Amino acid sequence: MQSDTRLGIAFWALKLGLGGSAFLAGADKFTNLLVNWEKYLAPEARHQLPVSRKNFMRAVGIIEMLVGAGILTNQTRLASYAASAWLAAIAGDLVLNEQYDIAVRDINMAIGALALAQLSAVREQTLEEEELVDERLEEAA
Secondary structure (H helix, E strand, C coil): CHHHHHHHHHHHHHHHHHHHHHHHHHHHCCCCCCCCHHHHCCHHHHCCCCCCHHHHHHHHHHHHHHHHHHHHCCCHHHHHHHHHHHHHHHHHHHHHCCCHHHHHHHHHHHHHHHHHHHHHHHHHHHHHHHHHHHHHHHHHC
16 A cells, blocks of 8 residues: 555655646746746757747647646646656757757656656556446445
C-alpha cells in the first residue's frame, strides 16, 4: 500500500506540475509577461516560417494549452506522450539557437512527461483491475 501512495504522489506531482506549466506557458505566448518567447526561435526556423513570429508563437501557445489541459484531464497518458515529443522538439530548436541550458531543462521536462505517461498507464491498469475485482465481488454476493 505504501508503494501505491508513493506512486500516487509522483503521478499527481507530475500531472499538476507539467499540466499547469504547459498551460500557463501556452497562455503566456499571447501576453509575453514571463518572457518574449520569439527570442527562442532559431534563426533557421525563423526564415522558414510562412507567418510572422508572433502568430507562430500564438499557434504554439494554443498547442501548449491543449496539451496542458489534456494532461490535467483524464487524457493524461496521451497528452503526456504529446508533451514529451513536443518538449524534445523544442529542445532541438533551442540547441539550434545555442540556448543549451534551456534545452537541457526541456529535455528533463520531456523525460518527466514520459515518466508521467508511464505512470498513467500503470494507474489506468490498476483502476481497471480494481473495477473488475469489485464487479466480481458484487456478482458473488
